[in-house]
Amino acid sequence: MKTYFENQVSPLYENAYLIITHFLKEKRQDDNARICIPEDFKSEFLTLVDQVNLSLLEDKNNFYGYFLLQMSRELRFDISSPTAVNFKEAKYVIYFNPIIFLTLTLKQMESSIKHEILHIVSMHLSRAKELQRSYSTMAINIAMDIVVNTYLDHLPPYATTLEWVNLNYALKLLPFEPFGYYVEQIQTALDLLEVVEDETENDSKADEKLVPAYDPEKTHDIWEDSSEIEEETLREFTGKFIEASQKGTIPNYLASILTSLRNSKSELPWNLYLKRLMGTVESGQKKTITRRNRRQPDRMDLRGQLRSHKAKIAIALDISGSISDEEFNQAIKEVLSIVKNYNHELTLIECDNEIRRVYQVKSAKDIKARSTIRGGTRFTPVFEYANTRKFNLLVYFTDGKGENKLLSIPRGYQTLWVISGRGDRLSLEKSYGVVKKLSTIEIKDNSLDLSDVEKGGYSMNNQERIGI
DSSP, X not given: OOOHHHXXXXXXXXXXXXXXXXXXXXXXXXXXXXXXXXXXXXXXXXXXXXXXHHHXXXXXXXXXXXXXXXXXXXXXXXXXXXXXXXXXXXXXXXXXXXXXXXXXXXXXXXXXXXXXXXXXXXXXXXXXXXXXXXXXXXXXXXXXXXXXXXXXXXXXXXXXXXXXXHHHHTOOXXXXXXXXXXXXXXXXXXXXOOOOOOGGGGGXXXXXXXXXXXXXXXXXXXXXXXXXXXHHXXXXXXXXXXXXXXXXXXXXXXXXXXXXXXXXXXXXXXXHHHHHHHTTOEEEEEEEEEEEOSSOTTOTTSEEEEEEEOEEXXXXXXXXTTSOHHHHHHHHHHHHHHHTTSOEEEEEEEESSSEEEEEEESSGGGOOOXXXXXXXXXXXXXXXXXXXXXXXXXXXXXXXXXXXXXXXXXXXXXXXXEEOTTOOOOXXXXXXXXXXXXXXXXXXXXXXXXXXXXXXXXXXXXXOOOOO
C-alpha cells in the first residue's frame, strides 16, 4: 500500500517526464528551444520539497531543516544530480532536477539535500575555486563528495562514495580523512590512469537523454554560476546561515565541521598550502609509454603524457622596519624546510617601497644578509615584477601595512599573504589571494640551522585547525 507521500510523487514524475520529452521534441526542430516549466508543476513540486523539509525539521537533528528554510529553491532539468547549490545575490540557492529527484525515496531525498548543505558548511564552494589551478576538476569533485557522503546514510546507488572510488581507482583510501588527503591521492590515480574511450556511449538513444548521465566531473559545474564574492564575505554569510539553523542538537560530526569553520579564517595553513602546491603544480608535460595519448587513444605510436611536477615559487619579504630580522630568518627557514623535498625553483624578492634585491635560493647558505636600505611598504612593485615571470605561487610575508589598492593585478599565479605576528590585517581592499594571520612568536634562535624550524616562528604549531 502506497503512502500519501508516494501517491504525490508518481503523478509529479509523470508530469516531469512529459515536460522533458516535449522539450526534446522541440529541440530536434529548433536548436534554440528552451525548456518551459509550468508554474503549476513548479508549485506542486516545491510543495513536495516542503514536505521533505518538514521531515528534516521533525528529526531530532533539525539543523538541515532550518538551513534549507533559508535557501532559495529553483528547478533545473540540465543538472546531472538530484540537487545542486550555488550562491546567488547574498543567498544560497538549491536546485532540483525533478526527473532525478522524484526517483528517490524520502530518505534519499533528505540525504541529497544534506549532501548539498554539507558542501556549503565545509566551504567547498570556495575551496574548489582555490585549488582548481593545482588539481583537476574530477579529483576535486570526487574528493569533496567523498568527504560529505562519508557522513550520510540512504545515498542513491550512483553516489560517489569511498568504496566506489577505492574500487574504480584501485586505491585504499581511509574514511574520515581531510579533504586534502583525498584530492592528492585521487589526482595521483587519475594521472596514472590509462584513458580508454568507450565508443558505445556515443550510440545513446533519445530517451536516454531524458536524464543527464551522472558524471562526477560535472556534478558541481553550477558552482561556476555563483555570484562573485570574496571568500571572507562568503564565510560571513555562511556563518549567519549556520547560526540561524542551530535550533536543537546537532550530530558530533557536524559540530566538528562547524567548529573548524568558526576557528579558521582560511581553508589551509599557509605552510601546508605551500607544501601541497609543490607536488601539484603542472609546469610541463613528460612523455610516457605506460599511458595512451588522451586525445587519440587508438594511436599506439603516440605516447601519452604525465605531469612533470615543478613549482616556481616567489617569496616576497617586506624588509621595511616593521618586520624584524628574527621573523625574516624564521620565515625563510620555514619555506626551505617545506620545499626541500620537492622539485622547485625558489626566488627571493626583497621589497619595501621598491624592489631592493632579487636572487635564487637553493639552500640556507644562499641566504644573504638583509638589505640595510629600508623605506616604507608598497606591494605593487612585487606584483609588477612577478607578472613578467612565470611563477606558480607568490608568498608575501608582510605586516600587512601598505597601499589600499594594487596598481598591478596578479596574472597567472596564486598569491598567499602571510601577515606577521605584529600585523593585524592586510591594508588592500582586494587581496587577490589567501590571507593568513600568524600569532606572535618568541624567537629563540636567529641561526639558519634547519634543525630548529619547529621551535618557533612560522611553524605548523601556530596554524589554525584544518577543516574538512
